[in-house]
Amino acid sequence: MNKKIVVGISGGVDSSVAALLLAEQGYDVECIFMKNWEDEDGEVCTSADDYSDALQVCNILGLPIHSVNFSKEYWDKVFTYFLSEYKAGRTPNPDVLCNREIKFKAFLEYAMKLGSKHIATGHYAKIECINSQYRLLKGKDKNKDQSYFLYLLSQEPLSKSKFPLGDLEKEDVRHIAKKAGLPTANKKDSTGICFVGEKNFKQFLEKYLPANPGEIISTDERKVGTHSGLMYYTIGQRKGLGIGGGYSDNNDPWYVVEKDMKKNKLIVCQGKDNPSLYSSKIIVTQLHWITNIIPNEKQELAAKIRYRQKDQACTVELIKNKSAIVSFNKPIFAAAAGQSIVFYKNEECLGGGIIEPYVN
Amino acid sequence: MLYFDNSATTPIDQDVQSLMSDLNQNIYGNPSSIYASGRNAKNIIEIARRKLANAINSKPSEIIFTGGGSEANNIVLWDMVHKKRNHVITSSIEHPAILLVLRELEKLGVKHTIVPVDKNGLIDPDDIKKNIISDTGLISIMMANNEVGTIEPIQEIARIAHEHDVLFHSDAIQVLGKLPIDVKKLQLDIMSFSAHKFYGPKGVGALYIKDGVSINPMIIGGSQEKNMRAGTENVSGIAGLGLAAEIASNFEKENFSHLLELENYFKELIIDKHNDITFNGFDNNKLPGLVNLTIPNIPSDLLLINLDNDGISISNGSACSSGTISPSPVLKAMGLSDKSNLESVRISAGKYNTMDEVNKLVDSIHSSIVTIRKNT
Numbered sequence: 001m002n003k004k005i006v007v008g009i010s011g012g013v014d015s016s017v018a019a020l021l022l023a024e025q026g027y028d029v030e031c032i033f034m035k036n037w038e039d040e041d042g043e044v045c046t047s048a049d050d051y052s053d054a055l056q057v058c059n060i061l062g063l064p065i066h067s068v069n070f071s072k073e074y075w076d077k078v079f080t081y082f083l084s085e086y087k088a089g090r091t092p093n094p095d096v097l098c099n100r101e102i103k104f105k106a107f108l109e110y111a112m113k114l115g116s117k118h119i120a121t122g123h124y125a126k127i128e129c130i131n132s133q134y135r136l137l138k139g140k141d142k143n144k145d146q147s148y149f150l151y152l153l154s155q156e157p158l159s160k161s162k163f164p165l166g167d168l169e170k171e172d173v174r175h176i177a178k179k180a181g182l183p184t185a186n187k188k189d190s191t192g193i194c195f196v197g198e199k200n201f202k203q204f205l206e207k208y209l210p211a212n213p214g215e216i217i218s219t220d221e222r223k224v225g226t227h228s229g230l231m232y233y234t235i236g237q238r239k240g241l242g243i244g245g246g247y248s249d250n251n252d253p254w255y256v257v258e259k260d261m262k263k264n265k266l267i268v269c270q271g272k273d274n275p276s277l278y279s280s281k282i283i284v285t286q287l288h289w290i291t292n293i294i295p296n297e298k299q300e301l302a303a304k305i306r307y308r309q310k311d312q313a314c315t316v317e318l319i320k321n322k323s324a325i326v327s328f329n330k331p332i333f334a335a336a337a338g339q340s341i342v343f344y345k346n347e348e349c350l351g352g353g354i355i356e357p358y359v360n
Numbered sequence: 361m362l363y364f365d366n367s368a369t370t371p372i373d374q375d376v377q378s379l380m381s382d383l384n385q386n387i388y389g390n391p392s393s394i395y396a397s398g399r400n401a402k403n404i405i406e407i408a409r410r411k412l413a414n415a416i417n418s419k420p421s422e423i424i425f426t427g428g429g430s431e432a433n434n435i436v437l438w439d440m441v442h443k444k445r446n447h448v449i450t451s452s453i454e455h456p457a458i459l460l461v462l463r464e465l466e467k468l469g470v471k472h473t474i475v476p477v478d479k480n481g482l483i484d485p486d487d488i489k490k491n492i493i494s495d496t497g498l499i500s501i502m503m504a505n506n507e508v509g510t511i512e513p514i515q516e517i518a519r520i521a522h523e524h525d526v527l528f529h530s531d532a533i534q535v536l537g538k539l540p541i542d543v544k545k546l547q548l549d550i551m552s553f554s555a556h557k558f559y560g561p562k563g564v565g566a567l568y569i570k571d572g573v574s575i576n577p578m579i580i581g582g583s584q585e586k587n588m589r590a591g592t593e594n595v596s597g598i599a600g601l602g603l604a605a606e607i608a609s610n611f612e613k614e615n616f617s618h619l620l621e622l623e624n625y626f627k628e629l630i631i632d633k634h635n636d637i638t639f640n641g642f643d644n645n646k647l648p649g650l651v652n653l654t655i656p657n658i659p660s661d662l663l664l665i666n667l668d669n670d671g672i673s674i675s676n677g678s679a680c681s682s683g684t685i686s687p688s689p690v691l692k693a694m695g696l697s698d699k700s701n702l703e704s705v706r707i708s709a710g711k712y713n714t715m716d717e718v719n720k721l722v723d724s725i726h727s728s729i730v731t732i733r734k735n736t
Contacts, residue, residue: 030669033682033683035682035683047682048682050682051682051683055683064668065683066661066664066665066668067682067683067684067685068661068684069684069685069686112735113735114662114665115731
């Protein structure tokens with residue numbers, strides 16, 4: 001029996017514990033640290049701190065660790081898409097694509113070349129094989145569940161992957177790490193873009209896309225301020241608009257409603273309850289389903305339009321070309337074009353797609 | 361565990377290790393102190409200085425100790441900030457402790473010209489001559505390359521430098537103990553050394569600076585090393601360097617033949633199993649025991665992981681602090697394609713390697729190639 005498994009280790013607590021658990025279960029664990037981003041200055045090594053944490057973890061666990069550089073694949077398959085979406089005024093989710101193209105493709109293939117039949121990561125999600133279909137389920141820790149980021153996976157990667165943390169709570173994971181004396185036990189969760197790291201997002205984007213400042217217009221067509229470039233704003237955004245008082249009778253906060261790319265105008269409204277911020281229907285394109293089971297034309301499901309959002313009851317009606325119309329029982333706040341919508345049936349993550357602006 | 365990466369670093373010599381342990385335990389005086397324990401420490405440093413001087417045919421007064429080879433190179437280049445004639449000529453296959461320093465110094469107004477190499481990594485002295493301008497104050501060319509072992513015509517380059525009244529520095533970090541070094545015969549002005557490349561400790565290096573050549577210090581704050589390198593001396597490390605240099609130079613001929621024998625045996629065995637393998641750089645005119653080879657369609661990172669899992673250490677490309685590998689700039693400068701570059705590995709034998717270890721190395725490379733071909 002080939003019990004070899006390659007674990008993607010990032011230098012964080014989750015993947016550290018994933019490796020530890022598999023080693024305890026008797027797997028022949030080999031750890032691979034992925035480096036997927038290089039700063040413009042090619043000579044400078046990014047992610048050196050994370051690698052050094054990963055190295056210390058592997059040393060304590062007595063596991064071999066090697067590094068692999070997928071920065072070219074990341075740039076070609078993830079980052080160029082990310083930039084083109086931003087340029088079009090949309091809000092892409094690079095981590096979703098990173099999972100499909102890098103962790104569960106380039107990395108998976110690399111592990112196969114090393115003679116392994118399986119890979120594992122520290123994701124909070126579960127995989128179950130029922131009736132010869134691999135199903136993706138929410139992780140036990142509902143607060144950390146990462147199935148949202150994994151909805152683009154299909155049968156082959158799921159059949160070759162293991163998520164050892166699926167049945168654990170984050171607290172358990174930290175506890176296991178602490179007990180084993182791992183230096184990552186108390187490491188803060190990363191919140192940056194996967195692999196690019198935590199950066200000042202505005203400064204980061206500025207390097208790749210030219211900013212084009214313009215006017216901020218209220219929904220009743222008054223100029224209320226200036227924006228520094230539409231790409232820096234997201235639908236539903238409240239902070240950082242810089243709209244002072246005096247534009248209305250009340251002091252309700254302003255929110256981004258829309259980005260008018262043609263006129264380079266940012267449209268805003270006042271008050272979180274403002275109806276222009278809510279949609280009861282959206283169009284979803286680029287639909288992907290995880291199992292090979294053909295979905296019903298019309299079904300009652302739950303959906304998340306952003307990570308960690310509560311499940312939203314909805315009706316999904318398939319139309320042609322991998323698209324659907326999704327109607328929500330209760331209108332949803334700030335559905336941004338380009339974001340991923342992910343569908344669930346109870347615990348199971350069925351798949352998802354990309355939100356498009358709904359035009360009546 | 362089989363160690364075939366002696367160009368990266370070498371295991372410490374047992375006699376050097378014993379000497380250093382003894383000194384660490386018993387000699388704690390500060391060499392700058394005037395009382396007995398200080399004088400003892402100072403004396404140990406001077407013995408080491410004499411040993412290195414003997415090994416390279418210099419005067420002891422022409423040696424200063426540094427915190428390693430990179431620091432030695434840095435001292436030489438940073439000196440250019442103070443010089444009026446501050447144009448530097450170097451080559452495309454120098455160590456990053458030359459090339460990256462020059463890139464940094466550009467911001468401070470120190471200009472440089474990089475001369476190319478041919479497909480074997482050889483520098484043409486005429487190229488250097490052609491690039492000398494009135495502002496040229498320093499030429500820095502390594503004595504032998506760390507990735508392919510090419511021996512550069514430094515005697516000829518030194519002659520050209522002196523004809524134009526330009527200082528000549530050579531990074532000889534890979535060379536001591538493998539080839540004879542005679543700084544007088546080579547007509548050098550400055551040369552860099554690093555102890556851990558010749559079975560000495562890490563973190564200690566040295567500069568030979570010819571009498572009469574004036575270099576400004578980089579680390580200031582004490583009168584150690586004749587004001588050239590401030591900081592309380594690493595007494596046991598310096599002593600280790602001295603003894604290691606003595607041993608390396610005494611056994612240089614034996615070591616040369618031993619390494620050459622291992623190299624030839626390796627090449628013979630590996631070519632017999634995989635005749636599509638090519639060797640990068642010269643067959644001769646190179647450091648013995650160092651082989652850089654390209655294995656078609658075998659990515660070097662996969663090969664290295666497989667060998668590492670077998671307990672065998674060899675290297676490829678230029679490693680970075682997050683453990684990943686980039687294409688080697690040296691092989692690139694020699695005209696290798698990116699594909700071949702990433703299919704190239706360096707094997708560097710040392711004095712402790714045996715013929716039997718070469719057998720095991722070749723077996724492991726062979727079975728790794730078979731495994732990789734099977735899985736891709």
